[in-house]
Amino acid sequence: MAGPTIDVEKCVGCGACVDTCPEEVFEMQDDKAVVINADACVECEACIEACPEEAISL
């Protein structure tokens, strides 16, 4: 699976995606979320629902 994509221009660094993802796909780096483990994504879409900025897409 391709995993999620983050629009870094929209990300405000709230950390909600890191806290929400059950597969630890995200990590915070320099106050932005980054995808560190795309292959683990199970496409549950929890991160998309959690992001207040609509910065994440699958």
Ligand code: SF4
């Ligand atoms: S879709 Fe689910 S498993 Fe994939 S990155 Fe988002 S929260 Fe994690």
Ligand code: SF4
């Ligand atoms: S939930 Fe959205 S705004 Fe918050 S850190 Fe993740 S990608 Fe950035």
